[in-house]
Amino acid sequence: MTQLNVWCLSGLGNRMRSLLGAKDLSDRHGWEFSYTWDDRSAGLSAELDELWQNEFERTSRATATLWSLPSRAFLSGDQRTWPAGAEGRRRINLKTGDYIVDRDGERLDWGNQLRALRPAASVAQRIEQVGGELGQGEFVGVMIRAHEASHPKTKEFSPVSWYETRMQELLEQRPDLRFYISCDVPEVADALVARFPMAVTQRDKGGYNTTTGTQAAVADIYLLAASGGILRPYWSSFTTMSSELADQALILEDSQSEVALSEHTLVPRAVDPLRPWERPTAR
Template structure:
């Protein structure tokens, strides 16, 4: 039997945690010449399958995940590649909320993510909103996490006031600049739309982490990635997905960390040739 690599998400892992784990697992399996499979739990804490969002192979059933734990306990991804005894194990069974370590010389997992085909209905929704609201005009993507379930560090370091101040700076630099808003509460979205008329957002109809809400979040991800610049919350993996869809071409700015500076460079405006493949970009004016 060929050796296998299987990754398993926790039921309460968010979209960013799950995508990083599955696609880095796929890359690691290919590098180690192992068959790849994954477990993507769906329930009250997270309502959408990976196959509801992108064209991809199906998850292992829950019963298989339970059986695997008995015959192949989870191993520590941080030490796996350096453990000579692990090389010949028939099953690598891994669980993590982060991307898995990869061997030297292996390309980053997010290259596979940038190539992952959206489900047709989502692709149509992204293209339709982008064409209707922005067309060939550049804009800034703004992702706000204000929900009570947001991490404490996010709520502490990325209050709505930080976004308002930074957006006002950008408007002062580019008077006709518009914003695409991805907010996890109606209150935050309403306040930003009041302060910045002309801002665009996707109407949200799904409850928190329901299937519909996650479908809407993926649509938001591609519209954020199709912007020229992303403002995102500290300590959140969601806006990083948009950044990585562009193969890091579109900056992700947060209120904390390497992306933040008191003196900021001039905004470099670009547009996505197709918002479903935002890694393909054209500088404005070229």
């Protein structure tokens, strides 16, 4: 039987879409599935099972390196076509932080795989705690990249002032609206909560890319997904995971978007933030 191993690289969002795209591909073909979680890539220290419950087989970096020598079957970020000669191999190694495609070049359904996972217990506890603080009212997710490691385009086109303006405009349309703020700089999140008392954020999120920090980021993904719409940073893939968790029900607005959040485009929030793909069909 063919074994497919995916070597997950880069940040959390990139890793999860390659991991789960490869899992979907394995399921389609009845292949054995394993993954390599590269702790040298992007400085991400958290292990997969510290973030999501899973029974996936893990392959060490050393073993995956040995496997790559005879198989020579890779997908990489700049090669989104199925590698020549992959069919019939005993092992296929996919080393990528990008989308996984099938033999026809179509992206695989990693969102369905993501919705099938359940957060690790410590992550679920965070989600439930903040979900309780938000109550049952409608809210908008606000995802801000303010860390110095953010992409230059994100820094240029997604200043904190843009979020402040859009939050105020939305409040003028719906004074009862609440906000969930996800930010990688706690001081920025605290300043926004002070300005907008109807806003909620996570506390004790840990350092950037630490295990605690990454667990908090996974909680962010679910809480943003449970909202009625998301204000997001330009040139960041993080909220793509929230969109997939919400089964693509949300409008994601950034400073360069053609579509904008409004009282007319917000959708009903999810009742259970642990299951953000389930929500009422009417207000």
